[in-house]
Amino acid sequence: xxxxxxxxxxxxxxKRSMRMERKQRQGMGLRIAGAAxxxxxxxxxxxxxxxxxxxxxxxxxxxxxxxFVVWINFLAGFAYVMTGIGLWxxxxxxRWMAIAILTGTAIVLCAFLVYVSQxxxxxxxxxxxxxxxxxxxxxxxxxxxxxxxxx
Numbered sequence: 001x002x003x004x005x006x007x008x009x010x011x012x013x014x015k016r017s018m019r020m021e022r023k024q025r026q027g028m029g030l031r032i033a034g035a036a037x038x039x040x041x042x043x044x045x046x047x048x049x050x051x052x053x054x055x056x057x058x059x060x061x062x063x064x065x066x067x068f069v070v071w072i073n074f075l076a077g078f079a080y081v082m083t084g085i086g087l088w089x090x091x092x093x094x095r096w097m098a099i100a101i102l103t104g105t106a107i108v109l110c111a112f113l114v115y116v117s118q119x120x121x122x123x124x125x126x127x128x129x130x131x132x133x134x135x136x137x138x139x140x141x142x143x144x145x146x147x148x149x150x151x
Contacts, residue, residue, distance in 0.1 A: 027147070034083075034087030035088065036140070037081070037140055038080070038085060039084075041077045044076065048071075048074030051065060051070050066112060066122050068108075072104075087144055090147070105134045105137050112130055
């Protein structure tokens, strides 16, 4: 009888240990996603701000700028930073922000494709950047959905 209780206790401790390890991995994933979102947001604000407020010389270096894409990305950069901080601290609202950013980025990508299909001047790197942004936020939102506890 004593031996059976020890086996049950060992199983219980093992399950608890596995749950703790899973939570630690999820926490680490959130911190990585949060840190990446903050860095990505700061880079977005810096690059967008340079194009928007850097003068004609810097704007001309950017090539065929699609104004609505640059403005939306610039403003979204602040939301990236805020969401990244929320993910770092495992806040439930950050999950919804990541989903909103993913949705908004996908909408901007679709609008950009319509703009390009109508013959609008653009740079190929804008398309590549929008695809990258959409993929990045799909990964961040997926990580957030799996890891953030409902609050």
